[in-house]
């Protein structure tokens with residue numbers, strides 16, 4: 610359990626239904642939607658500089674009205690709703706929240722935006738007393754972004770599903786891809802030391818660069834396992850055949866997700 614803030618006196622992750630301050634400018638509301646893909650549930654982040662009137666809501670979560678009512682109550686006036694990527698556990702509640710809060714929705718994918726233009730890589734959003742830097746980090750999905758914040762001597766990056774609070778991220782079909790994901794991890798590994806990870810799922814972590822380097826090492830180990838399997842099975846082996854070798858000691862219920870991952874790795878190895 611890694612709590613990076615000095616103001617986290619309202620409990621630790623997971624804290625359902627209770628706004629949990631993590632940094633002076635970032636509070637999380639954990640949606641009660643745990644499952645195999647969301648870990649403990651979706652983290653909805655509320656960003657606001659100390660003393661600022663307005664709030665930015667990042668990833669409202671599913672269309673879960675008790676959760677969205679709690680988000681509204683904790684947020685106060687909402688300047689904007691930002692989306693890290695198009696998966697429904699992050700974005701499905703956005704239209705409802707936008708209407709109730711009278712706030713625009715911004716995402717990298719124009720189709721998700723409401724009354725506002727799409728986010729652009731490198732754009733800096735001056736909102737809620739903060740400067741939010743948009744980093745396009747494709748890989749988990751093509752439209753994944755992170756948001757970097759430096760304020761009051763503290764820095765943090767909201768990572769969506771690009772980096773999670775525990776475990777590793779899936780390269781999700783149809784638009785996830787390993788090559789861009791490795792590039793995104795290298796970008797995040799280059800962030801200054803001590804930048805907190807504020808993830809889409811799981812607990813917050815103290816050092817993004819360190820976690821990104823661990824992810825890169827893990828991916829390289831997995832690629833080496835696939836290369837070894839292909840040397841046994843032949844270069845045209847299917848994803849399923851590779852799973853049966855590489856994941857032989859893993860419960861078969863996890864093989865479908867493993868097959869996504871292996872397919873992404875085979876695509877990568879066969880095109881680079």
Ligand SMILES: [Zn+2]
Pocket residue numbers: 694696749770
């Ligand atoms: Zn996702």
